[in-house]
Amino acid sequence: MQQVLRLAGLVLVMVTAMGSMSRASAGQSNGDVIIVPQPVSSVVDLAARDLQYYVERATGVRMPILPEGSDVPTSATRRIYLGATRAALEAGLDPARLSRDAYSIRKSGDVVYLVGADGKGGPIDGGLRTPVGTLFAVYDVLDNDLGVRWLWPGKSGEFVPKQATLQIRDRDETVVPRFRFSGLRTERPEEILWMRRMRMHGADGMEYGHSFGDWGKKYFAEHPDWFEMDKKGERHPDKSMCVSNPGFQKQIVENWWAEQQKHPGSRSILNICENDGPGACCCPNCLAWDGPEPPWPRPTPYDTVHNVAQRYARFSMAVLKLAREHDPNVEVVGYAYSNIIFDPSGVALDRNVIMGYVPDVFFPRTAEMHEWVHRQWMGWVNAGGSLFMRPNYLLHGYCMPVNWTRQLADDFQFFETHGMIGTDFDSLTGMWSTMGQSLYVLGRLHVNPKAPVDDILNEYYSAFGPAANSVKAYWEYWERYSQEHLDVFRDGLWFYVRYPEQVAKRFPLESFGPAEKIMEEAERATVGNSDAAARVVFLKTGLQHAKLCVEASLAFSQAGTDTVKRKAAVEKLLAFRKTMTDPMVVNQSDGDVSCKGRETNLEWPE
Numbered sequence: 331m332q333q334v335l336r337l338a339g340l341v342l343v344m345v346t347a348m349g350s351m352s353r354a355s356a357g358q359s360n361g362d363v364i365i366v367p368q369p370v371s372s373v374v375d376l377a378a379r380d381l382q383y384y385v386e387r388a389t390g391v392r393m394p395i396l397p398e399g400s401d402v403p404t405s406a407t408r409r410i411y412l413g414a415t416r417a418a419l420e421a422g423l424d425p426a427r428l429s430r431d432a433y434s435i436r437k438s439g440d441v442v443y444l445v446g447a448d449g450k451g452g453p454i455d456g457g458l459r460t461p462v463g464t465l466f467a468v469y470d471v472l473d474n475d476l477g478v479r480w481l482w483p484g485k486s487g488e489f490v491p492k493q494a495t496l497q498i499r500d501r502d503e504t505v506v507p508r509f510r511f512s513g514l515r516t517e518r519p520e521e522i523l524w525m526r527r528m529r530m531h532g533a534d535g536m537e538y539g540h541s542f543g544d545w546g547k548k549y550f551a552e553h554p555d556w557f558e559m560d561k562k563g564e565r566h567p568d569k570s571m572c573v574s575n576p577g578f579q580k581q582i583v584e585n586w587w588a589e590q591q592k593h594p595g596s597r598s599i600l601n602i603c604e605n606d607g608p609g610a611c612c613c614p615n616c617l618a619w620d621g622p623e624p625p626w627p628r629p630t631p632y633d634t635v636h637n638v639a640q641r642y643a644r645f646s647m648a649v650l651k652l653a654r655e656h657d658p659n660v661e662v663v664g665y666a667y668s669n670i671i672f673d674p675s676g677v678a679l680d681r682n683v684i685m686g687y688v689p690d691v692f693f694p695r696t697a698e699m700h701e702w703v704h705r706q707w708m709g710w711v712n713a714g715g716s717l718f719m720r721p722n723y724l725l726h727g728y729c730m731p732v733n734w735t736r737q738l739a740d741d742f743q744f745f746e747t748h749g750m751i752g753t754d755f756d757s758l759t760g761m762w763s764t765m766g767q768s769l770y771v772l773g774r775l776h777v778n779p780k781a782p783v784d785d786i787l788n789e790y791y792s793a794f795g796p797a798a799n800s801v802k803a804y805w806e807y808w809e810r811y812s813q814e815h816l817d818v819f820r821d822g823l824w825f826y827v828r829y830p831e832q833v834a835k836r837f838p839l840e841s842f843g844p845a846e847k848i849m850e851e852a853e854r855a856t857v858g859n860s861d862a863a864a865r866v867v868f869l870k871t872g873l874q875h876a877k878l879c880v881e882a883s884l885a886f887s888q889a890g891t892d893t894v895k896r897k898a899a900v901e902k903l904l905a906f907r908k909t910m911t912d913p914m915v916v917n918q919s920d921g922d923v924s925c926k927g928r929e930t931n932l933e934w935p936e
C-alpha cells in the first residue's frame with residue numbers, strides 16, 4: 331500500500347491506493363445493493379435515494395435500498411454501505427472520528443463504504459446547517475466515478491452520461507472540507523440541494539451579521555457615548571457605534587459571555603459586525619484610531635469615503651483581548667464592509683479575528699479596480715486576520731444576461747490561494763438561465779478551487795452535446811459585451827435594487843440580436859437530441875424573458891403616471907412569465923431578489 335497526498339477542492343488528508351482489483355464482469359452489476367443503517371437518518375436517506383436515482387439514469391439498473399440486517403438477496407454481488415452501518419464500524423470506519431462534513435470512501439473488491447460525519451437534522455430544510463458527510467461521499471462518487479453534472483438546480487440541469495455499469499474506482503480515502511463553511515444565501519430548496527451537490531456546508535457556531543441593531547433601544551438613554559458621534563459632537567442611537575469606547579467593548583463581552591455560559595461546550599464565536607452602513611463615529615478617540623487616507627484611484631463606492639479599517643481592526647483586537655479572559659479559544663467575527671474594507675496596515679491582527687470581506691465593487695470591473703479589490707484583501711491577510719468572502723455583488727444584474735464568469739472565478743481563486751477560510755455569498759438571486767454559467771463555475775470551484783476555469787467551462791459546454799460550440803459562443807458574446815461596455819455598467823452601490831429602471835441603457839434591444847442568432851444555431855444543432863435541446867430551450871427562455879423585461883422597462887418609463895399605459899407596458903412580460911414552467915429559468919418568487927422584488931421597488935404593476 332502506498333500513501334499519497336492529493337489536493338482537491340475537498341482536501342484529501344489520506345489516500346491509500348489499493349492494488350487494482352479485477353472488475354465485476356458485465357451483468358453482475360445487476361446485483362448491486364445499497365445498505366443503510368437502521369434507523370436511517372434524513373441525510374443517509376437522501377444519499378441512498380440520490381445514489382439509486384442517478385445510477386439508474388446512467389445505467390438503467392435500479393439498485394435496491396436495504397436496511398442493514400435484512401436479508402440481502404443471494405444474487406447480490408456488490409454491497410454499497412452508506413453511513414454509520416455496523417459493517418462500516420467493523421471495518422474500522424467510525425464516523426465519530428471524522429470532522430464535520432468529512433467523509434471516507436473505501437472500495438475494495440465488491441464492498442464499498444461511503445461513511446460521513448452526519449448530523450441529525452435534515453440535509454436541506456435546515457439550510458446548510460446539518461453536517462452531511464455521507465451525502466458528500468455519494469456526490470463524490472456521482473461526480474468522479476459516474477460523471478454526473480448539475481448545471482443548475484432541477485431536472486433540466488442534470489447531465490447524466492450513459493454508462494454500462496456503475497464503476498467505482500478502488501480507493502481508501504478520507505476527505506475533509508477545504509473550507510470551514512461555504513455557501514450562497516437562498517431559501518429555495520432546489521438551490522440548497524444544488525449547493526449540497528457542490529459540497530457546500532455550514533460550520534459549528536458560525537453565526538454573525540450586523541450586530542448592534544437593537545443597542546439603541548437598550549442602551550442609548552444610559553450610555554449615549556457608546557454610539558456614533560457626528561461632526562457637530564452629537565450622538566445618534568441607530569447608526570454606527572463608537573467602537574473605541576472601552577465601556578461599549580466591555581458590554582459586548584459581558585453579553586456574549588452571559589449567553590455563552592447557557593450553552594456549555596459550544597464553540598465560542600463573538601459577533602461584532604458593525605451595523606449596515608459606514609463606520610462613522612467622529613469622536614476624538616475613534617479618529618485617533620484611524621490610519622492614513624488610502625491613495626486614489628479607488629473604485630466606486632470607495633472613492634469619497636473616510637477610511638476606518640485600522641479603527642475596526644483595533645476594535646476587533648480590543649474585544650478579543652477582553653473575551654480571552656473568559657475563553658482563550660474565543661474567535662471574534664467582524665465585517666470588512668463599507669468604509670472598513672481598506673487595507674488596515676499598521677495594525678497587527680490575531681488569527682482568531684475573523685473578517686467577512688465584502689467588496690462592493692460590482693462586475694464587470696476594469697483590470698485596475700479588480701486588482702484594487704485583491705490588494706485590500708491582502709492587507710487584511712498580511713495584518714494576520716482570518717478572512718472569508720462575503721460579497722454582495724451577486725445581487726447585481728436583475729435577470730439580465732450578465733456574464734462575469736472569469737472575473738468572479740479570478741476573485742475566488744485569488745482569495746482561495748491567499749488564506750480564504752470560507753464563503754458566504756449574499757445572495758443567490760437564482761437567475762440560472764442568464765447568469766447560470768457564472769454560478770456553475772462558482773459551484774465547481776467550491777468542489778475544486780484549483781481547477782482551471784477553462785476546464786470547468788468545457789465541462790459546462792459539453793453538457794449541451796451537439797450545441798456545445800454555440801453555447802460557448804453565446805456565453806462568450808455576453809462576457810465580451812459586458813467588458814466592452816464598462817462605461818454603462820459603472821453603477822452606484824445601491825443601483826442593483828432599481829436595476830429594471832435603466833436596464834435599456836445597459837442592454838439596448840439591439841444588444842440581443844447577436845445572442846438570438848447564436849441561440850438559433852444552438853437550436854438547429856440539437857434537433858433529435860431531446861436532453862440537449864431542453865437545455866438550450868432553458869437558456870433561450872431566459873434570453874426571451876430578458877428582452878421582454880427591457881421592452882417593458884422602456885414602455886413603463888414612457889407611460890408616466892397613466893395607469894392604463896403602465897399596465898399595458900408590462901402585459902406582454904407577465905403573459906410570458908405565465909408560460910414559464912421551470913422556476914429555475916429566472917427567479918419568479920415573491921422574494922426581494924426575484925424579478926418581481928426588483929420591479930416592485932419601481933412600482934411596476936403585477
Ligand SMILES: [Zn+2]
Binds near residue numbers: 572573574612615
Ligand atoms: Zn467614537
